[in-house]
Amino acid sequence: MRQPTELCTDVLVIGGGIGGCRAALRARELGCDVVLTEKAVIGRAGPMTFVHSQFAPWPLTDEEKLVWMREFVEASNYLADQEWLDVLLTEAPSRIDELVRMGVPYERDADGRLKYTTSRGHKVGKTINVDGKVVMDILRRELRRHGVRLLEKVMMTDLLTSDGRYPTAGEVSGAVGFHVRTGEPLVIRSKAVILNTGPLYPKIHFSYIDGVTGEGHRMAYRAGAELAGMEFTQYASWSYWEDTFSSPGQAKIQGIGAKFINARGEEFMWRYDPEWGNLSSLYRVARAIITENMEGRGPCYVDFRHCREEDIEMLLRVVPTLDLGLREFGIDLRKRPLKTTPFMAIGMGTSGGLRVDTWSRTNVSGLYALGTCTCLPVIMSGNSGSGHSTFSNVGGYRAGEDAARRAQRMEHPPVDGSQLKEVLAEMLAPLDRRGHTRPADVWAAIGDVTCESTFALFKNAERIDRTRRLVGEIKAFLLPRMSAPDPHELVKALEARSYVEMVELCCLAYGAREESRGEHFRADFPYQDDINWLRWVVIKQTTDGQPHISTPEVPLDRYPIQPEKRERKPSPFSVPEPYR
Amino acid sequence: MAIERIDFDLCDGCWVCVESCPADVLRMAQVGEAWESMGWKAIIAYPQECHGCKLCVQDCHVDAITVSQRVPLPKPFQPHVGLIFYEPRTH
Incomplete structure (x- = not known):
């Protein structure tokens, strides 16, 4: 070396x-x-x-x-x-x-x-x-x-x-x-x-x-x-347009007053989020679009037609990738609503x-x-x-x-x-392997396991546990076999390693929080539980290398802003019968 | 879906796109026929890793690069849900 x-x-x-x-x-x-x-x-x-x-x-x-x-x-x-x-x-x-x-x-x-x-x-x-x-x-x-x-x-x-x-x-x-x-x-x-x-x-x-x-x-x-x-870590996004291209810019698109409409022209977000409506969070919008689709009122669109011209121009200036995409496909968002299809993956939400x-x-x-x-x-x-x-x-x-x-x-x-010698050897190890397992194989395996719809949308204890075990298998069998013929591939191999190891910890956290809050939605606990779950889920490695989970209470007594009451609130999202 | 082409007649070998690609898709290489070298040009070394961010297009000062942002809708696991489940970008 x-x-x-x-x-x-x-x-x-x-x-x-x-x-x-x-x-x-x-x-x-x-x-x-x-x-x-x-x-x-x-x-x-x-x-x-x-x-x-x-x-x-x-x-x-x-x-x-x-x-x-x-x-x-x-x-x-x-x-x-x-x-x-x-x-x-x-x-x-x-x-x-x-x-x-x-x-x-x-x-x-x-x-x-x-x-x-x-x-x-x-x-x-x-x-x-x-x-x-x-x-x-x-x-x-x-x-x-x-x-x-x-x-x-x-x-x-x-x-x-x-x-x-x-x-x-x-x-x-x-x-x-x-x-x-x-x-x-x-x-x-x-x-x-x-x-x-x-x-x-x-x-x-x-x-x-x-x-x-x-x-x-x-x-x-x-x-x-x-x-x-x-x-x-339900990374959700809806800026995939017309089954054709995706773009950044979601926060600003919402900020200039664009509206989400379904196939009937209804502004459906007010049903899922009466407080924020079209300014709702990424995960709520994504889940709302999916629900509208599942219940037969899709496809869904983002409507810019009423937005002010100066706001649209600013949007396209500060999000040049959106502008380039619209030009490539000859789409004028002033003229018609754009079809939106959401995606979800395990990633920072x-x-x-x-x-x-x-x-x-x-x-x-x-x-x-x-x-x-x-x-x-x-x-x-x-x-x-x-x-x-x-x-x-x-x-x-x-x-x-x-x-x-x-x-x-x-x-x-x-x-x-x-320690130095060991980590350097680990880091460079894929360069010395002459096998056929590539980082891309790891990404494909991870996709199969984590994007499966019952897990991605309707987590419950059993599905979380199954996914965690499957991710553990990818970690145990695929990661140590990845080979990289050059430094470019070595980067990709080590990136795959980081992601897989962290996703395993995400699965532990999904299992630990027994309620639904934010983008974390549990089909078996479809409510926000402010009585038991005003807590953080903390994961730390112990000296024997195992993850240890603790759930400290949010120190609301020390904070100036506190909830008026602590109760259970049902989630705005339903779980259709086949997914229960 | 990806970077499609770098026009060697326009490319002047400035390296900017090679440096600015976040996915490290591009390299510099000698291109041309054996006796008629065109010199160093940017080439697409890892086309399957391009995710169409168009940073190279924005940075190229001679408009030599063609990138399509098209991402074909992959076969969803459950079509009626109308939700994309990803296919990994690297192949």
């Missing part, structure tokens, strides 16, 4: 999303040496490339803050971390202002002021709009200008721990990875590691974002970090990631997490279409600050030679 290249730095940021870039810049500003690794290229990777709406509070009074906070809390069915929400609403104005001053060209009104608009999940809160990849191009320029050591086309695969153990009783001391073109292995020693590796998504044609398969989730879980919200405190710290010393690789404590089963990037923005800045403070008061923790 080639000798790995060794690097040493104060703060290692893994992943170049908005949070990672903000963390790197802040730590650098405070005098740290910073290395940022990114599997692709900043601005052409991860969700931020396609984000078009950023939640943008202005400075709020305490009373206003509570009103804005309530929107998140109620939408999250009281699972949201209200301490985090307070931080978000307090600090977001400055974080957004800094982006404006960096030159991000947010949409403005005729007088040149920032144009505040609506997006899914926000009647009170406001968002500003810009094509996400432009934001990331600017942040990339800033990283280089400020001397952050940027390593693009580098995939990191495992954390190193000071005691050489997984899970660790010590702290993180760095990470290992490789260059995705040359295969050159890398060891990066650091005093802090900040993960910004994106959500847990499968590789499918209907998703715009690639390469976000849970590496951060996996490496942190292995090191002993807690995961939460892994049951809120409103949560499903690492638990973090308000400084973005995980429970593992020296390890931070940002954005969509966290459990999204401000959203969790909620509805926000624009809160994610702002959460990452605020969390990144704070992580950079805390990591810098940490780095300044310590020496580099030790790296254990045998």
